[in-house]
Amino acid sequence: MSNLNNKLKLLFLASLALSLAACNTNTKSEQKKQEKPTVKNINIPVFNADTAYMFIEKQLSFGPRVPNTKAHRECGDWLATTLKRFNATVTEQRTKLRAFDGTMLDARNIIGSYNPDSPSRVLLCAHWDSRPWADHDPDMGNRKKPVPAANDGASGVAVLLEIARQMSISNPGLGVDIIFFDAEDYGEPQDMQGAYENAWALGSQYWAANPHIPGYSARFGILLDMVGAKDAVFTQEQISRYYAPNILKKVWSAADRLGYGNFFVNKNSGPITDDHTYINEITRIPTIDIIDYQDDREKGFFDYWHTINDDIDNISKETLKAVGQTVISVVYEAA
Numbered sequence: 001m002s003n004l005n006n007k008l009k010l011l012f013l014a015s016l017a018l019s020l021a022a023c024n025t026n027t028k029s030e031q032k033k034q035e036k037p038t039v040k041n042i043n044i045p046v047f048n049a050d051t052a053y054m055f056i057e058k059q060l061s062f063g064p065r066v067p068n069t070k071a072h073r074e075c076g077d078w079l080a081t082t083l084k085r086f087n088a089t090v091t092e093q094r095t096k097l098r099a100f101d102g103t104m105l106d107a108r109n110i111i112g113s114y115n116p117d118s119p120s121r122v123l124l125c126a127h128w129d130s131r132p133w134a135d136h137d138p139d140m141g142n143r144k145k146p147v148p149a150a151n152d153g154a155s156g157v158a159v160l161l162e163i164a165r166q167m168s169i170s171n172p173g174l175g176v177d178i179i180f181f182d183a184e185d186y187g188e189p190q191d192m193q194g195a196y197e198n199a200w201a202l203g204s205q206y207w208a209a210n211p212h213i214p215g216y217s218a219r220f221g222i223l224l225d226m227v228g229a230k231d232a233v234f235t236q237e238q239i240s241r242y243y244a245p246n247i248l249k250k251v252w253s254a255a256d257r258l259g260y261g262n263f264f265v266n267k268n269s270g271p272i273t274d275d276h277t278y279i280n281e282i283t284r285i286p287t288i289d290i291i292d293y294q295d296d297r298e299k300g301f302f303d304y305w306h307t308i309n310d311d312i313d314n315i316s317k318e319t320l321k322a323v324g325q326t327v328i329s330v331v332y333e334a335a
Contacts, residue, residue, distance in 0.1 A: 044332045045166035047324035049317040055158035056150055056228065056315055064130040064146035065153070067105040067183055072129065076108045079128060079180055082161060086168040088112030088178065091212045100188045100199035107182040109203050111212050114167050118175035122331055123221035123285060124163065126156025127184030127203065127275060135190040136299060136306035143189075148311045151292075151302060153185065155228030155315065159324045166328060173335030177218065181207065181275050190306075204275035208282035219334065220247045221287030223276040227323040229302040230316040232292040234323075235269035239277055244286035251288060254330050260322040269295050290323060 058078070063071035083090050093109040110128070130149035134142050160178050167176060187200035198205060221244075226232070240248050255264035276287040292302050304310045 042332055042335070043170060044329050045170050047166065047321060047328050048162055049321035049324065051165065052158040052162040052320045052324055053315065053317050055161045056154045057312060059128075059154040059157060060148055060150055060312055064132075064148060065128060066130050066132045066146050067107060067186065068103075072106075075128070076110065076182075079110050079157070079161075083110065083112035083164060083178070086112070086161075086164040088114060088164060088168075089116045093207060093210070093212060095206060097183050097202045097206060099183070099186050099202070100192075100196040103186075105183050105186060105202070107203055107206070109182055109207050109212075110180040112164055112178040114164075114172060114176040114178075115174060121175035121177060121218040122334055123177050123179065123218040123279070123287065124160055124224070124327065124331070125179040125181060125204070125221065125275060125279075125287075126160055126224045127153055127182070127201075128157045128180040129153060129182050129185055129203075131185040131306055133189055134306055134308045137308055142308045145308055147185075147306055147308065149185070150311045150315050151226050151228045152305060152310055155226065155320065156224030159224055159227055159320060159327065162324055163328050163331070172332055174331075175218075176331060179207065184275055200273055201275045201278055205278045205282075208278045211283065216283070218285050220244060221276065221279055221285050222247070222251065222327055222330070223274060223279070223287060223289045223291075224323065224327070225274055225289060226292040226302060226305070227290055228315045228320050229292055229304075230314060230319065232263060232302065232316070232319045232322075233267075233294055234264050234290050234292060235267045235294055237269050237289050237291060237293065238271040239274075239280065240288035241268065243276075243280040244288045247286055248288050251290070251326060251330055254333070255322065255326040258322075258325055258329060260326055263319065263322040264290075264326065267294075269293055290327075 062075040065072045065075045091111040097105045097107040131147040134145050134147050137143050181203035183202035188196050252264045274289050276289045279287045
């Protein structure tokens with residue numbers, strides 16, 4: 001009887017030990033499950049390149065958007081109205097800006113804001129004006145004509161308008177400010193290059209010194225310039241690398257993940273004076289420039305840069321899609 005009781009007692013203790021061990025294992029397993037970081041289910045809109053292409057066509061229908069012209073005024077009205085139609089809170093900065101040659105420009109920065117009360121913000125921008133003279137056209141007879149500016153201006157605006165349209169359908173979950181800068185391309189002609197300081201990007205210089213909201217800040221900024229040409233190549237420009245290396249890495253990684261690594265190449269290029277230059281230097285908002293540029297090209301930029309052939313025939317929906325889907329993915333993933 002005593003041996004039996006001892007055996008039963010031993011069996012009971014062994015069973016209890018196994019139960020406690022199992023409980024401990026289950027508890028640790030539950031803790032591990034709880035400690036595993038949750039992944040947000042982000043619904044990223046699909047960028048529509050056909051719509052972006054139509055937005056380029058619409059801008060070109062006004063004619064070259066050179067400051068102080070009817071085409072410029074009418075296109076500016078359309079841009080502001082379109083942003084409002086896409087549920088943005090629209091602010092306009094109208095001012096007189098002095099060009100390198102003393103011409104006073106009726107300039108107009110157009111800002112569309114989403115979730116304006118959100119403290120967490122992202123800045124997206126492009127310039128909407130046209131170059132007043134085609135000073136790189138191979139035909140000397142064309143060099144005093146304005147540039148249609150399908151790629152150098154209208155493409156970046158079109159991509160941002162399509163992103164605005166998507167944000168009016170699906171809330172990005174953070175504050176987004178879209179800025180169309182004016183008077184970016186009114187710099188001195190090629191035969192006078194270097195004669196004037198800060199002759200380019202007049203609209204962004206003005207905004208950076210006088211933001212539409214006093215003390216405005218954003219987590220990061222993305223500038224789009226010349227983002228619609230066929231066979232475009234976006235290199236990692238030097239000013240972007242210096243001021244915003246983490247944002248550059250984030251955007252290029254997103255493009256590679258989405259299958260657009262043939263557009264967004266891991267190749268460094270030299271500094272370009274563009275709207276992002278003054279955003280970085282004056283506001284200190286880390287901002288990159290997505291721009292079709294390579295140091296080893298004859299002009300650096302795309303073939304029809306600052307010529308009368310910068311028109312709709314040289315725009316690629318594939319390029320618009322690569323840029324638009326990459327940027328909208330980065331914005332929604334930042335929420």
